[in-house]
Amino acid sequence: xxxxxxLPVPYRYRVxxxxxxxxxxxxxxxxxxxIVGVRIKAGLHLSNEQFGWVLAAFALAYAIFEIPSGMLxxxxxxxxxxxxxxxxxxxxTALTGxxxxxxxxxxxxxxxxxxxxxxxxxxxxxxxRWFPVSETGRALSWVGIGSQIGAALAPLIVVPIAxxxxxxxxxxxxxxxxxxxxxxxxxxxxxxxxxxKAIPDAEKALIKSQCRHQxxxxxxxxxxxxxxxxxxxxxxxxxxxxxxxxxxxAWMPVYLQEGRGFTxxxxxxxxxxxxxxxxxxxxxxxxxxxWLLKRKGLKLGRRLTGMAGLGGCGILLFIAxxxxxxxxxxxxxxxxxxxxxxxxxxxxxxxxxIGRNNxxxxxxxxxxxxxxxxxxxxxxxxxxxxxxxxxxxPVYVVGAVxxxxxxxxxxxxxxxxxxxMGDGDERGKILG
Numbered sequence: 001x002x003x004x005x006x007l008p009v010p011y012r013y014r015v016x017x018x019x020x021x022x023x024x025x026x027x028x029x030x031x032x033x034x035i036v037g038v039r040i041k042a043g044l045h046l047s048n049e050q051f052g053w054v055l056a057a058f059a060l061a062y063a064i065f066e067i068p069s070g071m072l073x074x075x076x077x078x079x080x081x082x083x084x085x086x087x088x089x090x091x092x093t094a095l096t097g098x099x100x101x102x103x104x105x106x107x108x109x110x111x112x113x114x115x116x117x118x119x120x121x122x123x124x125x126x127x128x129r130w131f132p133v134s135e136t137g138r139a140l141s142w143v144g145i146g147s148q149i150g151a152a153l154a155p156l157i158v159v160p161i162a163x164x165x166x167x168x169x170x171x172x173x174x175x176x177x178x179x180x181x182x183x184x185x186x187x188x189x190x191x192x193x194x195x196x197k198a199i200p201d202a203e204k205a206l207i208k209s210q211c212r213h214q215x216x217x218x219x220x221x222x223x224x225x226x227x228x229x230x231x232x233x234x235x236x237x238x239x240x241x242x243x244x245x246x247x248x249x250a251w252m253p254v255y256l257q258e259g260r261g262f263t264x265x266x267x268x269x270x271x272x273x274x275x276x277x278x279x280x281x282x283x284x285x286x287x288x289x290x291w292l293l294k295r296k297g298l299k300l301g302r303r304l305t306g307m308a309g310l311g312g313c314g315i316l317l318f319i320a321x322x323x324x325x326x327x328x329x330x331x332x333x334x335x336x337x338x339x340x341x342x343x344x345x346x347x348x349x350x351x352x353x354i355g356r357n358n359x360x361x362x363x364x365x366x367x368x369x370x371x372x373x374x375x376x377x378x379x380x381x382x383x384x385x386x387x388x389x390x391x392x393x394p395v396y397v398v399g400a401v402x403x404x405x406x407x408x409x410x411x412x413x414x415x416x417x418x419x420x421m422g423d424g425d426e427r428g429k430i431l432g
Contacts, residue, residue: 011199012130012207016142018181018189019123022082023146025178026119028154029093030058031249032174033109035158035271038257038264039167040105048254050102052382055250056375057106061113063371069118070125070364077191078122085122086178086185088115094175097168113371120348121363128352129192132206136352137293140345141286145279148341151249152275155268163264230354231362233411237306238347238366239373240405243398244313244340246374248274251381251394252333259391260326274334281341285309289346298353302346302414307406309343312336314402321395353414373401 033040034055041051073081092112099105123143131139158170190196193207247255253271256262262270285305293301313336320332348363355362381394 010203011196012139012193012203015126015130015189016139018185019126020142020146020149021181022086022119022123023143024150024153025086025174025181026089026116027147027150027249028157029089029112029150029174029178030116031151031154032093032158032170033096034250034253035155035268036162036167036170037254039162041254043167044099044101044105046102047386048382049386050382051254052379054102054105054109055246055382056378057110058113058116059246059371059374059378061110062117063113063368063375065114065117066121066368066371067361067364070121070367071361073118073122073125074361078126079185079189079191081118081122082185082189083182085116085118086182088112090175090178090182091115092175093178094172097171097175117367117371118364120367121361124348124351124363126191128355130207132209134290136349137289137346138286140348140352141282141289143348144282144285144341144345148275148278148282152272152279155253155272159264159268230350230411230413230416231365233408234347234350234354235366235369237310237405237408237412238370240401240408241310241340241344241347242370242373243377243401244310244317244336245344245370246377247317247381247395247398248333248337248340250374250378255391255395256330259385260329262326270330270333274337277334278337278341281309281338282345284338285342285345288342289349298414302350302353303409303412305346306343306409306412309339309341309346310402310409311406312339312342314399314406317395317399317402321392321399350412350414354417 037051040046041048046054069081069085089112092108092115095108096105096112099108120143124140127136127139127143154174157173161170161173193199193204252274253267256267256270257264289301289305292304295301296304316332316336316339320329320336323329323332347366351363351366377398380397384394384397385391
């Protein structure tokens with residue numbers, strides 16, 4: 001009898017590579033505007049406050065459409081949502097290069113944010129369908145690593161193109177790349193392992209027996225979701241968390257050039273290195289999170305990982321703002337992003353832990369709060385700089401918000417899952 005054909009790499013890891021490529025493209029497109037931010041401000045005659053509104057327009061639209069996009073993924077599957085997302089963001093990234101002033105730039109970035117919303121809820125939903133619980137931390141780490149790869153590559157691609165052809169050209173280039181991903185997703189990706197004939201039976205059995213989300217499960221009504229006692233501190237924590245993330249991808253390149261006196265090439269080097277080191281943070285956080293889960297259990301394992309990440313990030317941002325030495329500031333910023341990367345993806349693991357078949361909806365709700373945090377950071381940073389002519393003051397604010405987020409982890413319990421429809425007797429215990 002012929003032995004069964006074995007894939008050299010488990011099929012679920014190939015799905016993970018597709019998700020990693022997705023988040024790589026997400027951040028490459030998203031950070032492009034901040035890398036050429038100084039050039040855009042000069043070319044369109046924008047103040048720091050006006051540029052803050054441009055950055056905030058993306059975050060606001062992303063927040064508004066995040067929950068609907070997460071719910072849509074739960075209902076129709078992530079594949080269809082992914083295709084819609086990547087086509088939309090590719091188009092509006094390219095259109096950014098055609099902006100003629102503040103109003104057109106605000107409109108285009110708002111539509112870009114609406115188009116990109118739903119990326120992470122549907123990525124986490126995919127992980128919850130394709131990966132056993134014991135591999136969730138490491139799988140989510142690679143979803144996060146994609147963001148760091150994209151953000152690290154972007155300065156190396158965008159700055160030379162902008163220096164040679166002007167600030168508009170990079171948006172056309174990075175916008176076109178996403179359409180290649182759409183073709184691969186359409187032809188190859190499936191929503192559930194059961195829909196793929198090429199997966200060995202042993203791998204299908206492993207996924208089916210141990211993953212959070214199974215085909216055919218029913219969705220939980222919103223009234224039961226919002227009554228989950230760990231959901232609200234999770235949402236507030238992520239509101240705080242995204243102040244750091246949006247500082248790194250939106251304001252930091254401008255902060256380095258105008259606040260610290262770095263040259264454009266110096267900014268490029270620091271920004272790229274910061275996100276390369278962030279890859280190590282995601283790897284370390286995923287491994288540490290899974291190790292702590294086995295040693296301390298789900299509740300403490302998730303909590304300790306999250307607190308270490310946000311607490312370390314907040315402290316290092318304080319030091320970066322306080323220091324008068326640019327080398328020390330750059331090192332602290334790099335360390336802060338490492339710490340942020342170490343702890344951020346455990347938030348998404350908690351969404352899969354408590355959300356189960358509603359993982360997309362729960363993640364969408366969390367990301368809504370996170371993007372509202374990004375919206376406020378984008379506005380407040382520019383307004384503080386405009387009013388005080390000091391770039392260190394808003395960095396202190398970001399550090400303080402991160403420390404509040406660190407403390408909110410004390411109220412987050414990943415063991416308090418949403419009920420499945422028909423859980424009956426367990427419902428009161430879970431929602432208590």
